[in-house]
Amino acid sequence: MAAQPPESKPHVDIVRAIKDAALAGLLAFGLFLPLIGFQTVTNMRNELELDTRWPLLAWFVAIVAGGRLLYSLVLAPWRARRAGQPPSPRVAAFTSAFGRWFTPFALGFVIAYPILAILFAGLGGAVKWIDNFGIQILIYVMLGWGLNIVVGLAGLLDLGYVAFYAVGAYSYALLAKAFGFSFWLLLPLAGTLAAFWGILLGFPVLRLRGDYLAIVTLAFGEIIRLILINWVPVTNGYAGISGIPRPTFLGIPFNASDEGFAATFGLEFSPVHRTIFLYYVILGLAMLTAYVTMRLRRLPVGRAWEALREDEIACRALGINTTNTKLTAFAMGGMFAGFAGSFFAARQGFISPESFTFLESATILSIVVLGGMGSQIGVAIAAVAMIGGTEILRELEFLKEIFGSDFDPTQYRMLLFGLAMVLIMIWKPRGLIATREPSAVFETRRTISVDLVKEGRG
């Protein structure tokens, strides 16, 4: 390829493309045959029966083979043509303008989001859009930002992050039920407790690196979950804790009573009031996380985290106490997860160990990895795509008309999740935002290509 002059059109071999597509189709057939082709269903006599779904399987194979053909005939030649050329000035101008305006625009959008939801979906329909999309995504944005401190900045691979989320949630639930403390008092307390558990996890893993650190943090996550399951007198085991007090607006509860929010402000009672309130609470918490992280990056402690990720031995040679630096990273990450956890408990009103499985840790970690480790905007975009994407599957009822009435898009959540991961790893192996913003500028701001940035070995 390199020997060819740049202006010559790359040769497109149609026969080879068809062969390639057929091979991809065959591979897809082999993969999806057990996954989609067969299905077990319970019949009337409560027996399991094997059912087949050949049309659906054919659809999947066709999508894969067709997609591959399209890639090798259209996309690949286009990419090859573009490879040697610098991006056109118009594209560059667009990217730079996009980069400049994206954050203020996104901020404005999330602030106006509940109003937009009410305008478009009406007062009744807005609850779903604000709750399932807005609040749910913002919880994960916050968790992603929290984990980003540990994984993205300090380079400590933490596979048990959900443990701190659980500590926050159970701290709020138990203390609110036992002592009747308010949400606003317990929020910092839950954060402090989660930070404390972060330090507790930090101590034994200080000497561990890379894979070993990951295994121990994974075990830590499981230990917390098993304690929640087995310490029945306190946590009520699998049954979980219900009737958790909901947060109030300056002491005014969100209910239909005369002292309720609606009555106090002369509004007609609607569940959407509470949802909007919760939306702004989690938005505020997420913004707090973002602000504090941004500040910390510009302070010596944040710079020490990044230096630790780059080279731990050099850090020690410069007089940095790496023990404290690692512990503060675990504590800060844990604290934000604790805030998010107590918010989660207050929003749901019910928590059980089911909400704090390894899958949650994996989801949060994949948000951080997809977004680009260390990048806050990248993490936010990844959270919107991952969580919003899986939520939107519930809305894709029209797919039933294509694939048949028993087609349930939500069942393909994990498949799409995996697909997104594979695609990102092919095209953007270091995440969506693959540049690092320096934490301090001497004269001119210049982003650093992530190829130079180390990922950290724990």
Place this chain on the structure above:
Amino acid sequence: MIGAADAVLQVEHLTMRFGGLIAVRDLSFTAARGEITALIGPNGAGKTTVFNCITGFYQPTEGRLALHHGDRAVWDELEALTDRGDRSVRRPEGALFLLERLPDYLITKQAKVARTFQNIRLFPGMSVFENLLVAQHNPLMVASGFTFLGVLWPGAYGRAEKAAVEKARMWLDKVGLTARADDPAGELPYGAQRRLEIVRAMCTDPVLLCLDEPAAGLNPRESSELNELLLSIRQDHATSILLIEHDMTVVMEISDHVIVLDYGTKISDGTPDQVRNDASVIAAYLGVEDEEVAQAEAEVGL
């Protein structure tokens, strides 16, 4: 010996054993204040091991490593300090540290010993300027009110950071890297990375700067620039230098005192001229004549 010369570092009976291998055996030497002391020797002589013991990366098997700041009278407390089992004496007029008892980061933070590495250890994904700010972590940590004040009150910290920026600017100017301050350290050419690592170590305000083969891989021009830099560090800053080097032109030109190691033991110690003419040094570097080998074999009865 104690207190006699104005020593900054005094190494006594240092032994470092890795299992059955004795990397450094009963080594004693003194590095004088305001001088450049070179540690030379063939490959595998144990030079880097000595460095790792001084900077706390290894815990010496035996021996005492005493480092001194300020008033000479503090040296008199060395024996008392050793017997007390304490790790340092710190007073406004002077301080004394037993390096073998300090953890690595305190050796830089309190005892003010900075080092560079044989294979450069910069923070490649951070800008040149950030590298120099990380080196000023400890004073900046105090300035940021141990983070709390820095988060709550950004303005106050910004003012405190100015001094750190000025110090970084001074060192960047000195090694001609000002124009590249915002570039990632990993993108610098090799020679510039070497210089950056040295000035990054200098940003910790060291009393003793330990350089592990600073001239390795440099061309003659860069080598002579390095000599100038080291001489100016010795002259303009209260920093003594301990240097491991293979490049004899660097060693002979700039060092005031040379210590030669071979197989973990000291074979020579003196001024560059004395060392250059020492028969055992020549033997260690160039080997010995065949008759001498025969003579030695005869002596041991082979």
